[in-house]
Amino acid sequence: MSDDSPIVLPDDPSFGSDVQVDYPGYRSTRLRAPKRPLVTLPEELHPVGGPVFGDETVFELDYDLTKQHEGEPLGERIIVSGRVLDDNGKPIRNALVEVWQANAGGRYKHEVDQHPAPLDPNFSGAGRCRTDDDGNYRFITIKPGAYPWGNHENAWRPAHIHFSVFGRAFTQRLVTQMYFPGDPLFRFDPIFNSVRDPKARALLVSEFDLATTKPEWALAYRWNIVLGHAGSGTTPLEDT
Amino acid sequence: MNLARTPSQTVGPYYAIGLCRRVENELVPPNDPGAVRVTGQLLDGDGQPIGDGMIEAWDASGSRWGRSGTDAEGRFSFVVSKPAARSGEAPRLDIYVHARGLLKHQLTRLYFPDEPEANAADPVLSSLPEADRAVLVAEQEDGAVRFDIRMQGERQTVFFSL
Numbered sequence: 001m002s003d004d005s006p007i008v009l010p011d012d013p014s015f016g017s018d019v020q021v022d023y024p025g026y027r028s029t030r031l032r033a034p035k036r037p038l039v040t041l042p043e044e045l046h047p048v049g050g051p052v053f054g055d056e057t058v059f060e061l062d063y064d065l066t067k068q069h070e071g072e073p074l075g076e077r078i079i080v081s082g083r084v085l086d087d088n089g090k091p092i093r094n095a096l097v098e099v100w101q102a103n104a105g106g107r108y109k110h111e112v113d114q115h116p117a118p119l120d121p122n123f124s125g126a127g128r129c130r131t132d133d134d135g136n137y138r139f140i141t142i143k144p145g146a147y148p149w150g151n152h153e154n155a156w157r158p159a160h161i162h163f164s165v166f167g168r169a170f171t172q173r174l175v176t177q178m179y180f181p182g183d184p185l186f187r188f189d190p191i192f193n194s195v196r197d198p199k200a201r202a203l204l205v206s207e208f209d210l211a212t213t214k215p216e217w218a219l220a221y222r223w224n225i226v227l228g229h230a231g232s233g234t235t236p237l238e239d240t
Numbered sequence: 241m242n243l244a245r246t247p248s249q250t251v252g253p254y255y256a257i258g259l260c261r262r263v264e265n266e267l268v269p270p271n272d273p274g275a276v277r278v279t280g281q282l283l284d285g286d287g288q289p290i291g292d293g294m295i296e297a298w299d300a301s302g303s304r305w306g307r308s309g310t311d312a313e314g315r316f317s318f319v320v321s322k323p324a325a326r327s328g329e330a331p332r333l334d335i336y337v338h339a340r341g342l343l344k345h346q347l348t349r350l351y352f353p354d355e356p357e358a359n360a361a362d363p364v365l366s367s368l369p370e371a372d373r374a375v376l377v378a379e380q381e382d383g384a385v386r387f388d389i390r391m392q393g394e395r396q397t398v399f400f401s402l
């Protein structure tokens with residue numbers, strides 16, 4: 001792959017929900033994306049079962065990123081909620097959903113982040129929760145800012161919240177990023193566009209949702225998460 | 241119904257904010273009589289350490305799970321007890337690799353060096369060319385088990401799809 005390859009490649013619906021792991025516009029893939037084809041494991045040899053996260057995993061206020069410090073963080077307070085489903089549309093309960101994000105100014109509370117935007121003493125940017133019986137999760141947070149990164153000249157990430165999700169089996173693992181509707185940076189971002197199918201890419205974008213806003217208090221975004229096939233890793237008990 | 245899956249995106253360089261709030265790399269307590277320390281390095285295509293990776297380990301036989309970030313030398317570590325093997329298979333850990341620059345996590349398997357017979361009979365190991373078998377079997381090193389993960393190159397780790 002040469003250095004003059006385009007940052008964003010044209011759409012290619014044949015990828016479906018698969019991300020292009022060796023996407024050339026995202027520079028760090030060059031030495032990190034596996035080069036050899038994956039070896040397919042037959043279903044009977046898939047990982048079996050998966051971690052179950054108990055009550056001790058999540059503290060009561062972990063879902064509210066605005067209440068982790070003495071004062072309130074700066075920025076636009078938002079509610080982000082949705083459901084975790086399997087690909088048959090069935091809700092996944094007790095899924096562990098972990099999020100992390102930049103503050104309203106686009107700065108992460110992380111030593112590696114040197115973006116010259118202020119840190120917010122009232123915002124750490126981490127949250128977690130478990131889904132209820134209908135697969136629902138919900139976070140209260142601050143809308144993250146866009147931020148620059150060193151991938152190419154004048155590269156900026158569209159605003160996003162990082163999500164890590166454990167379904168009911170080890171095979172139902174997902175780490176991804178949730179974006180906000182209508183972001184003008186979408187068409188310049190190689191990470192977003194590494195999902196080559198525009199329909200699949202749209203699944204990464206939350207929807208503004210008036211119904212889940214809280215009047216006089218916060219706007220709201222809805223975003224459903226669909227995990228893959230649990231396969232033989234599902235125990236019948238958890239499948240009900 | 242067949243819903244389209246939500247696509248994967250990289251864990252990025254700042255995952256520790258959300259995913260490393262507590263120590264989670266001990267699948268069993270270090271003083272467990274069967275405790276085995278697993279260490280390794282996560283390396284890129286130039287053989288350089290990946291200092292912002294995260295490894296997850298799953299022991300299906302004991303329903304034990306853990307994760308470890310990598311340090312500046314690309315090092316990760318776990319305390320495990322050797323999993324029980326299913327009939328006809330060798331004991332193993334299922335491993336996921338996450339990193340900045342890796343748009344989807346990758347699945348591999350860690351096999352144990354003191355199980356030559358079970359490893360030889362394992363249906364997955366035995367289906368691979370000999371060189372690939374070798375990269376999936378950890379090495380004994382100073383009382384620990386060492387398992388390096390190479391994302392690319394001649395000795396690239398074997399990654400699996402489901």
Ligand SMILES: [Fe+2]
Nearest residue numbers: 157160162252
């Ligand atoms: Fe980010």
